Amino acid sequence: MSSGKQFDVIVVGAGFAGMYALHRLRTLGFSVQVFEVGDGVGGTWYWNRYPGARCDVNSLEYSYQFSQELQQQWNWSEKYAPQPEILNYANHVADRFDLRRDIRFSTRVQTMTFDQKNNSWQLQTEQGEIFQASYCIMATGCLSKNNIPDFEDLDKFRGRLLHTGDWPHEKVDFSGQRVGIIGTGSSAIQVIPQIAQQAAILTVFQRTPSFSIPAHNAQMDKSYERSIKSRYADFRQDNSKRYAALNNNPNSISALEISDDEREAEYEARWQAGGLAFLASFNDLAINIDANKTAAAFVHKKIHQIVEDQALAKRLCPQTVLGCKRLCVDTDYYQTFNRDNVKLIDINEDAIEKITATGLKTKDNVYELDTLILATGFDAMTGALLSIDIRGIDGLTLQEKWQQGPKNYLGLTVHGFPNFFTITGPGSPSVLANMIVAIEQHVDWIADCLSYLRENSLHSIEANEESERQWVKLVNRIADQTLFPSGCNSWYTGANIPGKRRVFMPYLGFPSYVEKCNEVAANSYSSFKLE
Numbered sequence: 001m002s003s004g005k006q007f008d009v010i011v012v013g014a015g016f017a018g019m020y021a022l023h024r025l026r027t028l029g030f031s032v033q034v035f036e037v038g039d040g041v042g043g044t045w046y047w048n049r050y051p052g053a054r055c056d057v058n059s060l061e062y063s064y065q066f067s068q069e070l071q072q073q074w075n076w077s078e079k080y081a082p083q084p085e086i087l088n089y090a091n092h093v094a095d096r097f098d099l100r101r102d103i104r105f106s107t108r109v110q111t112m113t114f115d116q117k118n119n120s121w122q123l124q125t126e127q128g129e130i131f132q133a134s135y136c137i138m139a140t141g142c143l144s145k146n147n148i149p150d151f152e153d154l155d156k157f158r159g160r161l162l163h164t165g166d167w168p169h170e171k172v173d174f175s176g177q178r179v180g181i182i183g184t185g186s187s188a189i190q191v192i193p194q195i196a197q198q199a200a201i202l203t204v205f206q207r208t209p210s211f212s213i214p215a216h217n218a219q220m221d222k223s224y225e226r227s228i229k230s231r232y233a234d235f236r237q238d239n240s241k242r243y244a245a246l247n248n249n250p251n252s253i254s255a256l257e258i259s260d261d262e263r264e265a266e267y268e269a270r271w272q273a274g275g276l277a278f279l280a281s282f283n284d285l286a287i288n289i290d291a292n293k294t295a296a297a298f299v300h301k302k303i304h305q306i307v308e309d310q311a312l313a314k315r316l317c318p319q320t321v322l323g324c325k326r327l328c329v330d331t332d333y334y335q336t337f338n339r340d341n342v343k344l345i346d347i348n349e350d351a352i353e354k355i356t357a358t359g360l361k362t363k364d365n366v367y368e369l370d371t372l373i374l375a376t377g378f379d380a381m382t383g384a385l386l387s388i389d390i391r392g393i394d395g396l397t398l399q400e401k402w403q404q405g406p407k408n409y410l411g412l413t414v415h416g417f418p419n420f421f422t423i424t425g426p427g428s429p430s431v432l433a434n435m436i437v438a439i440e441q442h443v444d445w446i447a448d449c450l451s452y453l454r455e456n457s458l459h460s461i462e463a464n465e466e467s468e469r470q471w472v473k474l475v476n477r478i479a480d481q482t483l484f485p486s487g488c489n490s491w492y493t494g495a496n497i498p499g500k501r502r503v504f505m506p507y508l509g510f511p512s513y514v515e516k517c518n519e520v521a522a523n524s525y526s527s528f529k530l531e
């Protein structure tokens with residue numbers, strides 16, 4: 001392979017992780033190049049532009065904290081920021097810190113090969129250009145490889161085919177249209193109420209219903225914003241000591257320790273407050289099936305109160321463990337099923353057989369459609385990494401290494417792949433924590449690590465095999481104490497992708513995770529092979 005332009009660090013991806021990695025490492029004096037497939041920054045918020053897309057974490061928490069000026073000067077307009085505003089924020093950050101000059105947009109990295117002789121990585125882009133770097137940082141995102149199910153004759157559909165994770169940049173007008181949507185996860189739950197207001201008919205094809213809690217989104221409460229900003233650092237620090245690094249007001253008692261009325265009152269208060277904090281109603285919803293059933297029963301009751309047709313309400317009630325699939329947060333999702341132009345098809349009763357040129361055929365029916373939307377999610381956590389041909393020591397590919405599920409150390413590094421880091425990869429809290437907090441923690445850890453190597457004239461860092469083995473065991477052991485690995489077919493385990501090895505991928509518990517990462521750094525990275 002011919003040699004190309006050389007950098008200290010190459011970062012793949014210019015979402016929130018890649019942008020901060022660039023800023024932090026550049027500030028430390030490393031030469032950095034970022035590659036990004038899209039033609040703009042923002043990652044998830046660049047691609048997921050469907051109507052109704054918004055964050056389910058409070059805006060004052062879902063934002064960077066690395067710059068005091070930034071977090072004080074930026075004003076969010078709503079409690080939960082809509083996608084266009086988050087994308088504006090990402091663009092503002094890129095401008096403010098002059099990031100674009102080191103980001104190559106519209107560039108897909110195709111291969112990454114570790115050169116043992118020179119102790120460096122060689123990257124080739126889709127355009128055939130070659131670059132080299134001492135270190136590579138994968139900021140490729142957890143939910144960035146779209147899941148496009150293998151529906152028969154999908155390619156024969158002559159109407160408009162959309163995926164929520166790759167939404168057009170221009171406004172899509174559904175007025176007067178017959179629209180079909182496959183999937184009822186977080187993306188579908190946000191987009192369905194919006195499209196229902198426009199479409200002539202919206203047909204929702206549901207395989208597994210999701211639990212959804214109302215967002216009760218609102219304009220930003222200015223006095224709340226002022227109060228948080230007056231103690232922002234403390235607020236952030238308090239949140240980082242919580243399980244998911246969120247200000248979710250965790251209750252420290254069991255759902256089974258109190259009277260039915262008290263339990264109901266707690267759920268009702270959380271329902272009225274809205275959002276993900278519902279999952280923190282009691283301390284045992286994630287670990288005790290009887291406790292979990294009380295929460296599920298409460299949501300079932302709410303669905304039956306909201307949806308007028310009781311048979312339809314029943315079909316919308318999930319029978320899985322609450323929280324096992326990512327809890328959804330909605331605005332008028334269940335209410336939307338009271339509209340005459342919205343139909344729910346349970347594909348367990350009437351399976352999708354094939355897509356036709358003009359719509360979709362189930363076992364018993366034919367649906368004529370102008371637009372078909374796939375809200376079918378992502379090949380999560382490993383999908384984006386494994387779609388690049390990454391080769392470590394002796395040509396071992398990451399695909400081979402992770403055939404039986406992801407194996408890494410601290411969710412940050414992989415044995416056999418020196419000088420290679422993943423941000424919010426499997427084995428780290430990532431999707432089960434406030435993502436931006438998790439991203440900043442990872443970038444800071446990597447930046448400290450690279451500074452340590454430079455200060456000590458070291459050129460290579462690789463996770464020890466034994467450290468990695470113990471880490472994978474630990475991640476599984478923690479997950480196995482909860483109801484999540486086996487309580488449903490979630491993307492946390494890869495169960496949504498046919499053929500994907502079923503392993504619960506995230507590390508549960510942000511504070512204990514951070515403690516472990518800090519310990520490793522304080523012990524001079526002794527669980528790594530350093531050269």
Ligand code: N01
Pocket residue numbers: 054055056057143147149150164182183184185186187188190206207208326329347375376377378431489491496
């Ligand atoms: O994807 P999903 P998503 N035939 O995987 C169905 C984040 N997010 O894009 O459950 C028929 O959750 C699938 O059915 P089943 C958030 O972390 C955040 O909605 O596998 N159906 C499911 O109903 C979220 O969890 C926000 O049986 C098929 C749906 O498609 C994550 O992104 C907003 C199918 C996919 O749901 C992913 O959410 C949006 C098939 N072959 C997303 N394959 C917020 O911040 C899949 N499905 C609010």
